[in-house]
Amino acid sequence: MGKKTKLSIVAFVIFVIGGIIMFSLNQKRAQTEAQQIRHEQERMVKYIASNYADIKKVEFTEIDYNNMTGTYDFDATVNNKIEVRFVLRGLNGQIYMNELSSYNSGHQLIKRKEVVANPDISYIKIIYKEK
Known part of the structure; x- marks a missing residue:
């Protein structure tokens, strides 16, 4: 075997190992991001349950990053009839929420008189959206 052939084999092996490492790191990053997105959706449900009454179901329908x-x-649908949009200033950031009234046919969320500090969301059906 010539010197060029040996170098080619070594280079090929290095490229294969590098590709495997990059693939593995990318998989872990994607998995971590998916976990963060799910955590953020739970935070948003807690937010809406803290500030609004009679929340029974929240279905996340769209996720966009700017x-x-x-x-x-x-974007989410609350109780099968009220469209809302949550805006987060980065993951774990401040949560803002708007009702998309033009889509809601007169339906509105009922604002609580007092914010609930640590709401129980176990009774709320959550349909998560993956990015």
């Missing part, structure tokens, strides 16, 4: 602003937009 590279320019660093914000995440989560």
Whole structure:
């Protein structure tokens, strides 16, 4: 075997090992991001349960990330009839929420008189959306 052949084999092996490592790191990053997205959806459900009454179901329908602003937009349907949009200033960031009234046919969320500090969301059906 010539010197060029040996170098080619060594280079090929290095490329294969590098590819495996990169693939593994990318898989872990994607898995971590998926866990963070699910955690954020739970935080949003806690937010809506803290501030609004009679929440029975929250179905997340869309997730968008804005590279320019660093914000995440989560669209959701509450109780099968009220469309809302959550905006997060980055993962684990401040949560903002708007009712999309033009989609809600007159239905509105009922604002609580007092914010519930640590709401129990175990009774709320959550349908998660994966990115």
